[in-house]
Amino acid sequence: MLHPAAETALVIFVLIFGLLTVGILAGLLVCLVKLTNKIDEFTNKAEPAIAKATDTLDQVQRVTSSVGEKADRILSRGEQLTDRVSTNVEKTATVVQQAITTPLINVSSWIAGVTRGVSAFGGAIKNGRSDGSPGKD
DSSP, X not given: OOOHHHHHXXXXXXXXXXXXXXXXXXXXXXXXXXXXXXXXXXXXHHHHHXXXXXXXXXXXXXXXXXXXXXXXXXHHHHHHHHHHHHHHHHHHHHXXXXXXXXXXXXXXXXXXXXXXXXXXXXXXXXXXXXXXXXXXX
């Protein structure tokens, strides 16, 4: 057996250790309650912000979808317009070639032939030949 003083010291030590343990556990409990309260407070503040962000994202999605549809329509119209303009340019080029260029080439050829003929005839007259053949110099 232990000495009565040692026994008393041991009992006092166990009581002090028990009280310290209970104090620490009580402090942890208080900290957990405060932490739970802070988390609840934060959650209550965050929920409206999350709801507002969700609404904003929904609106952005709707607007983006609408803009995408409009952009598709605009691109489709632009493609159709480009096709029509390209076709019209090709038709215009063909018309210009047939209506203007070809007759101008024919007239130019005719004028060149007449000029050459007049030149040859004029040269024959100048050289004193009446048969129209150019003379030798």
